[in-house]
Amino acid sequence: MTWKEAWEAGPGPRTPIEYLVHFLKGFCMGVADLIPGVSGGTIAFITGIYEGLLEAVASIHKDVIIDLLKFRFKDVAAKVHLRFIIPLGAGMVLAILSLARLMHYLIKEQPVPTWALFFGLIAASIIVIWKQLEDHFDIKNIAMIVFGAVFAYLIVGLIPVETPDAFWFIYLCGIIGITAMILPGISGSFLLLILGKYEYITGAVKNPLVPENMVILFVFLCGTASGLLGFSKILNWLMKHYHSLTMAWLTGILIGSMRKVWPWKEVLETKVIRGKVKILREANVMPEHINGEVWLAIALIILGFIAVLWMDHHHSKRKSVQVA
Numbered sequence: 001m002t003w004k005e006a007w008e009a010g011p012g013p014r015t016p017i018e019y020l021v022h023f024l025k026g027f028c029m030g031v032a033d034l035i036p037g038v039s040g041g042t043i044a045f046i047t048g049i050y051e052g053l054l055e056a057v058a059s060i061h062k063d064v065i066i067d068l069l070k071f072r073f074k075d076v077a078a079k080v081h082l083r084f085i086i087p088l089g090a091g092m093v094l095a096i097l098s099l100a101r102l103m104h105y106l107i108k109e110q111p112v113p114t115w116a117l118f119f120g121l122i123a124a125s126i127i128v129i130w131k132q133l134e135d136h137f138d139i140k141n142i143a144m145i146v147f148g149a150v151f152a153y154l155i156v157g158l159i160p161v162e163t164p165d166a167f168w169f170i171y172l173c174g175i176i177g178i179t180a181m182i183l184p185g186i187s188g189s190f191l192l193l194i195l196g197k198y199e200y201i202t203g204a205v206k207n208p209l210v211p212e213n214m215v216i217l218f219v220f221l222c223g224t225a226s227g228l229l230g231f232s233k234i235l236n237w238l239m240k241h242y243h244s245l246t247m248a249w250l251t252g253i254l255i256g257s258m259r260k261v262w263p264w265k266e267v268l269e270t271k272v273i274r275g276k277v278k279i280l281r282e283a284n285v286m287p288e289h290i291n292g293e294v295w296l297a298i299a300l301i302i303l304g305f306i307a308v309l310w311m312d313h314h315h316s317k318r319k320s321v322q323v324a
Contacts, residue, residue, distance in 0.1 A: 006074045010059065011052065012083025019087050025049055026091025033181055033189060034096060034103040034202075035118070040181050040188070042254065046125045046308050051239055053088070054182075056081035057232035100205055115263040116297035120304025122254055122261055128312045129251045134244040141248040148252020156190065156260035163196040167219045173197045174223020179231045183253060190260065259284065263297050 008014075013022045025047045029040035044050040059081045067075040106114045133141055163169060173195055181188035192198040201220060204213035238246045268281040287294045 003074060003077070006077035007083060009078040010081040010083055011055075012081060012085075013087060014083075022049075022084070023087045023091040026088035027095045028091075029088070030092035030095025031099055031103065032118075033092070034100055035107060035114070035189060039183060039257075040092070041183050042122060042125055045129060045250075046121060046311060048311070049088070052081075052084060054232055054236040054239060056084040056088075057228055058236040060229060096205065100202055104202070111265075112263045112293055112297050113300055115261050116300040117304045119258070119261045119263055120301035120306075121308055122258060123301075124305040124308035124312075126251060126254045128308060129247055129254065131312075132247050133251070138244075140245060144245050144248035145252040145255070148249040148254075149256040150252075152253040152256025153259055154256075156257055158194045165200065170197070170201075170216060170219045171223040171226075173201070174220040174225075175227035175230075177201075177220075178224040178227040182228070182232055182235060183250070263301075 013019045025043070028047065029043045032043045033040040041050065044053050059079060061079075064076055064079050067073075067079070130136065135141060173192060176195065177188035177192050179188075180191045189198060192201060201216070204210075204216045204220075207213055208217060235246070262284040264285050264287050265282045266285045268283055270277050287297075
């Protein structure tokens with residue numbers, strides 16, 4: 001087997017344009033994962049690569065590890081969906097490394113327009129996922145939607161806590177963070193914020209060449225690798241054996257997560273943690289006055305909503321052409 005044959009063995013983009021589009025999807029996922037309250041998994045759903053992502057991660061199994069330890073790199077390349085993973089991962093890494101500071105600025109200085117765009121994106125993605133249910137009004141599907149919505153609603157309402165900086169806890173945060181990132185609607189960044197480690201980890205990402213930060217990131221990445229390989233296999237199995245119920249649950253999660261991304265909020269309680277003011281409780285409110293910012297937010301909600309529906313239409317049209 002040649003390297004070219006090994007590379008082309010798995011699914012993934014084939015033309016330069018497809019590689020670019022796949023890379024940009026990864027970039028958008030990376031941007032989403034930087035924002036507490038938005039999930040890269042949601043973007044994967046919106047762009048039509050969610051199930052492919054789960055299958056790609058699930059392709060990394062024990063046989064692959066054995067081949068890797070025996071230096072059978074061509075066999076590894078043939079078994080793992082590298083054509084899918086590498087351009088997607090490259091886009092995510094570039095987004096995280098290049099836009100961490102910008103997203104911090106937007107969330108802090110321009111929260112209403114930023115949340116408005118993501119509110120529109122997620123609202124439309126609920127419709128996209130709902131369309132994929134086999135029986136929209138089946139009692140089991142309805143129950144799973146309600147369960148998912150309540151689960152997500154409670155999760156996004158949790159209060160940030162102060163936690164230790166020990167390596168074991170950083171490793172655990174990696175597992176929890178990546179597990180949430182796989183789920184659409186549950187933000188890994190937000191759970192890191194809840195666990196008191198969002199600024200700790202993003203601070204290390206901003207200055208990765210500092211020796212102490214290199215160790216922190218290594219431990220965190222070990223945790224993410226463990227969580228990714230474990231939870232993705234479970235979710236991939238559920239998608240294959242209980243597709244409709246799993247999709248219903250994911251629909252509910254997105255519905256419940258809308259609580260977090262509503263653009264207009266009133267801060268009810270704050271606390272100084274590690275020298276910085278953290279919001280403990282906030283309430284969703286309607287805008288007090290109709291001004292330029294409100295009109296901009298409404299425009300961004302509509303833009304995000306239309307963009308998702310357009311991408312879904314384009315994705316469905318392309319799938320129908322491929323089937324034909």
